[in-house]
Amino acid sequence: MRASPPQIFVAAALLAAAPNLARAQEAPPALRIHDVTVVDGPGGVRPHQDVMLRDGRIESVSPSSGTGAFDGLVVEGAGLWLVPGLVDAHVHVGDTSREEEERTLRWALEGGVTSVRDMAGDARRLAGLKASLVTGEIVGPALYYVALLAGPPFLEDPRLVAATRGYGQGEAPFMIPLDHETDVVRAVAIAKGTGATAVKLYAALDADLVGAATREAHALGLRVWAHSAIFPAKPVEILDAGVDVVSHAPYVIWEAAPATPDFTLRARGDFEHVPADGEDMGRVVAAMVRNGTVLDPTLFVFDRDHDDPVVRRRLEWGAAFTRRAHRAGVTVAAGTDGIGRPLAGELPNVHREMELLVRLAGFTPLDALTAATLGGARAIGVEDRIGSIAAGKDADLVLLAADPTVDVTNTRRIAGVIQGGRRVR
Numbered sequence: 001m002r003a004s005p006p007q008i009f010v011a012a013a014l015l016a017a018a019p020n021l022a023r024a025q026e027a028p029p030a031l032r033i034h035d036v037t038v039v040d041g042p043g044g045v046r047p048h049q050d051v052m053l054r055d056g057r058i059e060s061v062s063p064s065s066g067t068g069a070f071d072g073l074v075v076e077g078a079g080l081w082l083v084p085g086l087v088d089a090h091v092h093v094g095d096t097s098r099e100e101e102e103r104t105l106r107w108a109l110e111g112g113v114t115s116v117r118d119m120a121g122d123a124r125r126l127a128g129l130k131a132s133l134v135t136g137e138i139v140g141p142a143l144y145y146v147a148l149l150a151g152p153p154f155l156e157d158p159r160l161v162a163a164t165r166g167y168g169q170g171e172a173p174f175m176i177p178l179d180h181e182t183d184v185v186r187a188v189a190i191a192k193g194t195g196a197t198a199v200k201l202y203a204a205l206d207a208d209l210v211g212a213a214t215r216e217a218h219a220l221g222l223r224v225w226a227h228s229a230i231f232p233a234k235p236v237e238i239l240d241a242g243v244d245v246v247s248h249a250p251y252v253i254w255e256a257a258p259a260t261p262d263f264t265l266r267a268r269g270d271f272e273h274v275p276a277d278g279e280d281m282g283r284v285v286a287a288m289v290r291n292g293t294v295l296d297p298t299l300f301v302f303d304r305d306h307d308d309p310v311v312r313r314r315l316e317w318g319a320a321f322t323r324r325a326h327r328a329g330v331t332v333a334a335g336t337d338g339i340g341r342p343l344a345g346e347l348p349n350v351h352r353e354m355e356l357l358v359r360l361a362g363f364t365p366l367d368a369l370t371a372a373t374l375g376g377a378r379a380i381g382v383e384d385r386i387g388s389i390a391a392g393k394d395a396d397l398v399l400l401a402a403d404p405t406v407d408v409t410n411t412r413r414i415a416g417v418i419q420g421g422r423r424v425r
């Protein structure tokens, strides 16, 4: 066992259960959004609603009843659409300067993103950001992050070297090498001590290790977020191990090919000859359905011009697989693998991911919005708190000036953002 002692990060573990921003601060004033059209996955489109917010939560959603007495602020919602706060289910926000990270988080929140799932970085930085978000020192999306468990070949990866600066090779408690010599119980306990919501399973693990790590993480109350290809484990083995989420739709193609020992080949599947609608991929979809796995396709990160035919084909293939999984009833979460840059006139890339789901994967605009709200909430494991507009849920909401169900690009028409019942824009 090569990892550092767990006590280094024990204080950070408190963060995993930390409340959202609103509850850590003074309660915002009660708010009534009057006569608004409510849009979410479970409820569809509900016109002429009054939505009452109190103590950071949604108190009630009911048909507009004119003007009753009310002790708080009233926002006129006529001509506006109210949707749940957006969730980017795949970001990496802890890898620049603190100043840049704070700017990005604020910008993302103002762009409608009220929660993010960070899929690996320097957990020292992420824990620091999360602590500042929870106490209200800085503003941004609620942040959920991982500790990484990966096969030893990943120790050579320059991204890992950069994220673990200051530790000896393989000794960072948030990027832990896993092989058959590892004490998995201890490794997962160390991972939990980093304040992570989940372990991320990545690179060069076999089915036995995926299974052992998943069982132990679940036993400690951690979520398990995996890549869809972790050679030599096959995608169906990863799914049947009971991981909660798999990322990157195109990589499931490896179910139809022999495992390669080189995990860096994961992005270069045979997209020319393995059909997304064939039998092998049918087994992958069936495993997702059987296990209730959430799919995080990350179409955005594959959307790039390139001379390389594999790169060109990959997006289309991933979208075709996502379409098939969605039709079979698999929960899809909108993740970008790149939250975006805080530039003037730019919005977070989760808006692009929704557009790609509609344009390439056959989603209706409402289905795409559901992927970017309830789908993300399910991926993180907080669907009891966020992802739809219902009494008792956190008041994380976005007001839109145009109907997102007729055109998904209307999620860009942001008229207001509310997080934890507090207006942030």
Ligand SMILES: [Zn+2]
Residues within 6 Å of the ligand: 090, 091, 092, 119, 337
């Ligand atoms: Zn990623």
